[in-house]
Amino acid sequence: MTTTTTTSTPTAGVTAASRTGARRTTRRSQPPLEHRVLMTATLLLLAFGAVMVYSASSPLGAISGGGLGTKEFVMYLIAAAIGLTVMRFTERHGFAFLTPEVVRWGLWGSFALLVAVLVPGIGRSVLGARRWIGTSSLEFQPSEIMKLALILYVARYLADNPRRLTRGLRPALAPVGVAVLPACGLIYLEPDLGTAMIVIFSIGALLVAGGVPMKYLGTVAAVGFVIVLGLIMSSSYEAARLTSFLHPWSSIKTTGFQSVEGMVGVGSGGIFGVGLGQGLIKDFYLPEAQTDFILAVIGDELGVVGIVGLLVLYGMIAFAGLRTARKAATRYAKLVAVGITSLILCQALLNSFVVLGIAPLTGVPLPFVSYAPTSLIVLLASVGVLLNIARPSARELRAVDADRAAVPASAGGSQTRGGERRGETSGADRGGRYGGARGAGAGRRRRAVG
Numbered sequence: 080m081t082t083t084t085t086t087s088t089p090t091a092g093v094t095a096a097s098r099t100g101a102r103r104t105t106r107r108s109q110p111p112l113e114h115r116v117l118m119t120a121t122l123l124l125l126a127f128g129a130v131m132v133y134s135a136s137s138p139l140g141a142i143s144g145g146g147l148g149t150k151e152f153v154m155y156l157i158a159a160a161i162g163l164t165v166m167r168f169t170e171r172h173g174f175a176f177l178t179p180e181v182v183r184w185g186l187w188g189s190f191a192l193l194v195a196v197l198v199p200g201i202g203r204s205v206l207g208a209r210r211w212i213g214t215s216s217l218e219f220q221p222s223e224i225m226k227l228a229l230i231l232y233v234a235r236y237l238a239d240n241p242r243r244l245t246r247g248l249r250p251a252l253a254p255v256g257v258a259v260l261p262a263c264g265l266i267y268l269e270p271d272l273g274t275a276m277i278v279i280f281s282i283g284a285l286l287v288a289g290g291v292p293m294k295y296l297g298t299v300a301a302v303g304f305v306i307v308l309g310l311i312m313s314s315s316y317e318a319a320r321l322t323s324f325l326h327p328w329s330s331i332k333t334t335g336f337q338s339v340e341g342m343v344g345v346g347s348g349g350i351f352g353v354g355l356g357q358g359l360i361k362d363f364y365l366p367e368a369q370t371d372f373i374l375a376v377i378g379d380e381l382g383v384v385g386i387v388g389l390l391v392l393y394g395m396i397a398f399a400g401l402r403t404a405r406k407a408a409t410r411y412a413k414l415v416a417v418g419i420t421s422l423i424l425c426q427a428l429l430n431s432f433v434v435l436g437i438a439p440l441t442g443v444p445l446p447f448v449s450y451a452p453t454s455l456i457v458l459l460a461s462v463g464v465l466l467n468i469a470r471p472s473a474r475e476l477r478a479v480d481a482d483r484a485a486v487p488a489s490a491g492g493s494q495t496r497g498g499e500r501r502g503e504t505s506g507a508d509r510g511g512r513y514g515g516a517r518g519a520g521a522g523r524r525r526r527a528v529g
Contacts, residue, residue, distance in 0.1 A: 273441025
């Protein structure tokens, strides 16, 4: 009599589980919505900025007889290439790289550069402002680096000292003031009141997100307003800008000229603009149109539609940045995401308000669009950090642990109904990567470290 032995093999079950795991891995490998929105908005702003910088700067060569006027366009492309390279690095390693030591040394280095830019022979003066270090063909602006350094420093302080924020005004905000006030003072001496205002607004948004009581922030805001107003009125240069903002048409031939021409450029385009490259405001009326007043060129050539489209892209960055902050795994990551997002939005809003005549004249570039190489590189590096935070690595690791608990074990091991081997507990039960130190795996790790 022949006996037939039937051996059950788990091949089908393992194959099905493997396919399910592969599908889950594919889904997990796709970046989340906020990552895709942020990347899309940034790349579109870069492409839009390259087109508009070329359109705004190309007449300069023809008017001066110096060629095609493509110097600014080429430099913009070079800065964008450098910025994208740095963004790629910070996207992969940026947040892990931001240790407390790196943040501290970055802040001290930024202070050293701000002091150096005010030293004759080191800092470079252009049109009465000393804001750059280097030559005309290769220069950078230290205040742009300081903006990011302050965001990272204040975010680190707020994340590491949550209980200190409610112990009184001085214990809560003294460490912030020690760093922010001297930095803004050095930036103001360049003079660059616009960048100092961006720092103040961005840090203010960060303090709100960090949980600083509103009564403390109200007191600081009132004192800060009085100080800023006093600084403006004590400087004839800043006072002239303020009075020209209040009555630009009365000083159209002096301090109000730039503001008036900017508003004329925005209004002359109408709904759809006069056509890309066809605007006249950049040719004879608006000096250095490719820098701080490029929004006027956009309004002239692309009209209200172009400006609204640009604002939509900034709105996408706001959506992606705040969504990233809400989903971030740690308090520090949340605050860094809020700080970087507020930095981009405050700069975009202030530039737009200046061109539209809603705010006093300040030298602030439009993020990703204006010809401002240092600003472009620093902002792209900041976006890389934001993209790094947007990748939900902690959630992916938890999903991997769950998948491992659900996949059947090898054929040699007996299993329970939940997919666990007898005599062991699942990763979820013993805490796995995020749980306590119970279980054989955790004990082995402790002994290895010891």
